[in-house]
Amino acid sequence: MRLTAVLAAAAMLGGMLAGCGSNDSSKSGKGETGKVQQNEDIAKFIYQVTDSFDTSINYIAASWVTYGVAETLFEVDEEGNAVPLLADSMEMKDDLHWTLKLKEGIKFHDGTPFNADAVLFTFDRLAATGEIGGNFDFIVSMDKKDDYTIEITTTEAYGALKERFCEYKTAIVSPTNKFEDTLIGTGPFKFKETQKDVKNVVEKNDDYWGGDVKLAGAEFYPGEDEMTRSFQLYNNEVDFSILNIPITEYENAKTKEQLDVFTLDCDYTHIMILNTTKAPFDNKDVRHAFSYAIDREQLVNSIYGNVEGGVPSFGVVPVKYSWSNPDACTAVYDREKALELFRNAGIEDTDGDGMLEYEGAPFTVTIMTYETGLYKNAVEILQSQLKDIGVNVELEITTWDVTDQKMSDKDYDINFDSVPFLEFGSPVSLANKFGSDAYFALGAGYASEEMDLALEEGSKALEEETRKEKYDKVQEIAMEDMPFIPVFEVVKVYAMNKRLHDMDLNTYSVFKLTKDTYIQD
Amino acid sequence: MWRFIGRRLVQFIGILFLVSIVCFSINFITPIDTAKRALGDPMTHSLPDETILERFREEKGLNRPLHEQYLEWLGKILHGDLGESLITGEPVGEDIVYHFEKTFSLAVFAMGLTLVFAIPLGILCALRQNKFIDYIGRLLAMTAVSMPGFWVSYLLIIALALKGGILPVAGYGDGSLKYMVIPGIALSLMSFGTVMKMMRNNMVDVMKEDYMITAEAKGLHPFQIIMKHGVKNALISVITLAGMTFASMLAGSAVIEKIFAWPGIGHMILSGIENKDFPVVQACVIVVSAIYLMINFLVDILYIIINPRIRYDKEN
Numbered sequence: 017m018r019l020t021a022v023l024a025a026a027a028m029l030g031g032m033l034a035g036c037g038s039n040d041s042s043k044s045g046k047g048e049t050g051k052v053q054q055n056e057d058i059a060k061f062i063y064q065v066t067d068s069f070d071t072s073i074n075y076i077a078a079s080w081v082t083y084g085v086a087e088t089l090f091e092v093d094e095e096g097n098a099v100p101l102l103a104d105s106m107e108m109k110d111d112l113h114w115t116l117k118l119k120e121g122i123k124f125h126d127g128t129p130f131n132a133d134a135v136l137f138t139f140d141r142l143a144a145t146g147e148i149g150g151n152f153d154f155i156v157s158m159d160k161k162d163d164y165t166i167e168i169t170t171t172e173a174y175g176a177l178k179e180r181f182c183e184y185k186t187a188i189v190s191p192t193n194k195f196e197d198t199l200i201g202t203g204p205f206k207f208k209e210t211q212k213d214v215k216n217v218v219e220k221n222d223d224y225w226g227g228d229v230k231l232a233g234a235e236f237y238p239g240e241d242e243m244t245r246s247f248q249l250y251n252n253e254v255d256f257s258i259l260n261i262p263i264t265e266y267e268n269a270k271t272k273e274q275l276d277v278f279t280l281d282c283d284y285t286h287i288m289i290l291n292t293t294k295a296p297f298d299n300k301d302v303r304h305a306f307s308y309a310i311d312r313e314q315l316v317n318s319i320y321g322n323v324e325g326g327v328p329s330f331g332v333v334p335v336k337y338s339w340s341n342p343d344a345c346t347a348v349y350d351r352e353k354a355l356e357l358f359r360n361a362g363i364e365d366t367d368g369d370g371m372l373e374y375e376g377a378p379f380t381v382t383i384m385t386y387e388t389g390l391y392k393n394a395v396e397i398l399q400s401q402l403k404d405i406g407v408n409v410e411l412e413i414t415t416w417d418v419t420d421q422k423m424s425d426k427d428y429d430i431n432f433d434s435v436p437f438l439e440f441g442s443p444v445s446l447a448n449k450f451g452s453d454a455y456f457a458l459g460a461g462y463a464s465e466e467m468d469l470a471l472e473e474g475s476k477a478l479e480e481e482t483r484k485e486k487y488d489k490v491q492e493i494a495m496e497d498m499p500f501i502p503v504f505e506v507v508k509v510y511a512m513n514k515r516l517h518d519m520d521l522n523t524y525s526v527f528k529l530t531k532d533t534y535i536q537d
Numbered sequence: 538m539w540r541f542i543g544r545r546l547v548q549f550i551g552i553l554f555l556v557s558i559v560c561f562s563i564n565f566i567t568p569i570d571t572a573k574r575a576l577g578d579p580m581t582h583s584l585p586d587e588t589i590l591e592r593f594r595e596e597k598g599l600n601r602p603l604h605e606q607y608l609e610w611l612g613k614i615l616h617g618d619l620g621e622s623l624i625t626g627e628p629v630g631e632d633i634v635y636h637f638e639k640t641f642s643l644a645v646f647a648m649g650l651t652l653v654f655a656i657p658l659g660i661l662c663a664l665r666q667n668k669f670i671d672y673i674g675r676l677l678a679m680t681a682v683s684m685p686g687f688w689v690s691y692l693l694i695i696a697l698a699l700k701g702g703i704l705p706v707a708g709y710g711d712g713s714l715k716y717m718v719i720p721g722i723a724l725s726l727m728s729f730g731t732v733m734k735m736m737r738n739n740m741v742d743v744m745k746e747d748y749m750i751t752a753e754a755k756g757l758h759p760f761q762i763i764m765k766h767g768v769k770n771a772l773i774s775v776i777t778l779a780g781m782t783f784a785s786m787l788a789g790s791a792v793i794e795k796i797f798a799w800p801g802i803g804h805m806i807l808s809g810i811e812n813k814d815f816p817v818v819q820a821c822v823i824v825v826s827a828i829y830l831m832i833n834f835l836v837d838i839l840y841i842i843i844n845p846r847i848r849y850d851k852e853n
Contacts, residue, residue, distance in 0.1 A: 067622065067624055067625045067627075067808075068624060068625050073576070074624070153586075196627075212632075212635060212800070213636070213709075213800030213804065213805075214708075214709045214710075214800055215708075237708055237798065238708075238798045238800070239707070239798055240795050240798065241707075241795055241796045241798070243691060243796075244694070244706060244707045244796050244797070244798065247691075247694050247695075247698065247699060247706045247707070248706045248707060248708075250699055251698055251699055251702075251705075251706050253705060253706055253707075253708075417574065417813060420573075
């Protein structure tokens, strides 16, 4: 009897706890089909959850720019140009000085005025916290001249300043921010409610400086599992997932009448990083041989199948960008050329078994990569392709922390990774990959004075034509030295409910909730 | 009884102490620089200047000798301070409470389902041993045990949410029952098979005991024989299993919580591991270990209450 009582109490307790909860804030109801339908004015999204609202230290928190809460001084338009947003203009006084004029009459969500003080507050925080994702140490000072004018002094001529001010972590935030459970910005949407790891709710900013906001609000839900995200889209529980759905769901998603299914090139390129401090990768011929040995078209077709948009990479800057140098897109498949270059480096099939030998032993390399995403699929195909040419490949599947450490220790052969060669469409970010003090270059053991000079000249150049010329040279040097072998662009599959209109999907793979986004069945 | 409780408490403290040493050591066993992990951008691999990294290390005491760091950390734990997240800087303790209550509600619901269905089915299978219903029951149990949790979850979503249209796919929502049903069933199925089989097997053994024949000979009603004499004895080891299963649920099923976007402690641990947020991982491990030990302890007490013939003395 006592046992029965205990079990009954546990069941009752379970029932009570199950029934407890906050008031039902969902406005969803069941439609005629039994499928969940949604409030017409509220868009629902799946997004990448972050515990932080501090845009200056957390790269995911900085995504609140794309969710319409915070804004930057400049933004990238569809052609890839940096155009003013919160800024009114920015003119160069001389090589080292810029005058930044701010738009007037803008207020933060809490009524605090947007002005020079807010801009300085934001950049002071960036300087204090180490500004992730690149540094702004080329800025010597930012001095307030009046409430809407700031003079910027740089260490040297820096042509990419406007582009750098497009970066999300430079989103201008109110000096009243505590960053604990909300973010106060200037965007068309402001925070209404936050429930950690459950949802974030924003409502329209009735006082938005840019004009009327069509959408009443938006809700953001976590969704770490790819398949679950797909199911939620099929069940009309969300309008859009900012995180992709699996490639394997592409065909299935296309059968759902309520969804638009599309692919998007995510600005990341899958690359093979070669350890140039270690033989035989210190030999340029060997690096080129590996590049020639990869059939990128076949690899992309194998991975993406019927999914449209798989893009092989033949150069370091994706061809969709105007910055791409067609003369530097030389990473093509040529099996015979690969074998010839291997032979030149003393790697050849000496015993006629179809496998190459190096220094008397079977030529074996290890490729390390991650388990997530397409990494594992891709390296398995690479393994097969390289075996076909006679290279024995072992795979090491690990986490990015381990690869970080191995890159730092130079304790690897090849690292299969992905990088955004152009961040926010700006070629200045090539320095973060090829510069001799850049993480990737350091990890590859790559340092080139010629490359450093070309990068420096590119960042200093103020005329568009000159910048293009310099960055063309950067690409040529990169493909000649080849510390990284570009393989294919990262393309992801997305599905959006057709009732959602005017989400900003520009060519730089930015999904932006704007004042013009609306819902209409 | 009191001696037993005292001994278990001493064991409790000793085991927790060992756990604390192991989980504190995570910091130093893994080849990861904590400062780089906290301040770096994992997307572009960019890092702040070394001066900023060093300042972070100084602030967090990462440059101090290992034993000093451990003792300070242990001292804080004993005062209820579970540290601060490296990522957000917020107290981990509050986070654990927030996430644990979500895991608790789901675990209670799932355990309730397991007990409500597995125990009666186990009894029924035992009473109909080697009959059709017994075969079906054992098949169900084996199937439940064999299916991976993530696969079961997807099947339930398709059946109950997509096709059935009666329940949401995922999410915590407002914490009400409808959001708990599918993840609760998925979590319950992971233990349903083992509980049911143990109940069935125990009942089969108990039914053969002499006291069962005596009870029947005394003319007791069959229901009374089964429930009072049979089930009560068969439940003893099932309770131990159920207790440890419940403790396991309270530790948070990372797979279930990830699939259903359930903001429980399993999700918190997973995020802590992925973000290499060591204070979060350490605090969660300590708390989960304490929960396991506490439930183990309570199950043993319950064991004695249910079956007074069990004695824990010096000879045992």
